[in-house]
Amino acid sequence: MPKEKSEKKFRKHGEIQKQGIFFNKDLGQHILKNPPVIDAMIEKAAVRPTDVVLEVGPGTGNLTVKVLEKVKQVIACEVDPRLASELEKRVQGTHLKSRLKLKLGDVLKTDLPFFDVCLANLPYQISSPFVFKLLLHRPFFRCAVLMFQKEFAQRLVAAPSDKLYCRLSVNTQLLARVDIVMRVGKNNFRPPPKVDSCVVRIEPRNPPPDINFNEWDGLLRICFVRKNKTLSAAFKQTYVLETLKKNYEVHCSLNNIIIPKDWDIKEEINKILTESNFENKRARTMSIEEFLQLLCVFNSKGFHFT
Structure with a gap:
């Protein structure tokens, strides 16, 4: 009798299913699965027990659950009701449930709540508008540690005369100190994206430049x-x-x-x-x-x- 496979995988309308969950790549759903990478992101954010953490695109909660253990509250913004439900199930009946505040909807179309730190494996298609929204958010947050596709991260830190230097580079560096703190291979995600990623740490300049x-x-x-x-x-x-x-x-x-x-x-x-x-x-x-x-x-x- 053939050995049963523990994990199913098949395609349907651009989606990939694993362990009963469809991941929609059109929504940038590439779930970070490597625990050491998740731990490193949390370490780079230097979260505190009193912190309120904003997470965008929590997916099934691999990062969320680990952050919940270390902070006062996580506000998780998820656009996909299916994944939001999976995250709720994951903390149901645990001491972590009271620390999780789940917001369903498009984070770009709503005002950001108060938070101390932003931690996210960001859906790639909202990277640029979310960075601008984040940098213009008030009151100031302490830092953001965000996962981006490699080239986008390189644009954020590009210097004058670099090939990738652009309006995004200038705007980001005007309003924040920004550094690439880690490079992450595509095989650390499920399903794997086509390109590698980078983790970027952003610290807003406070006070900001006195310009319109x-x-x-x-x-x-x-x-x-x-x-x-x-x-x-x-x-x-x-x-x-x-x-x-x-x-x-x-x-x-x-x-x-x-x-x-x-x-x-x-x-x-x-x-x-x-x-x-x-x-x-x-x-x-x-x-x-x-x-x-x-x-x-x-x-x-x-x-x-x-």
């Missing part, structure tokens, strides 16, 4: 649309000139400034870039300090990016 973040991000969007082009070329795009002209007219109206009839937006922008020696700079090589200086120059001339 929406305006700052508006400037970066212009600069990084074509990060290898000069700023002079980036600011010649029609939609950029039209936006800046409209914003400038609003600024002048609010401050009782009369715009000369022969005033030309394109000439004015070129003049600002030339006089500040930015016309030949490229976003891919510029530091955070240079972007801050560029924003200051434009603002001093009445130009805004929101």
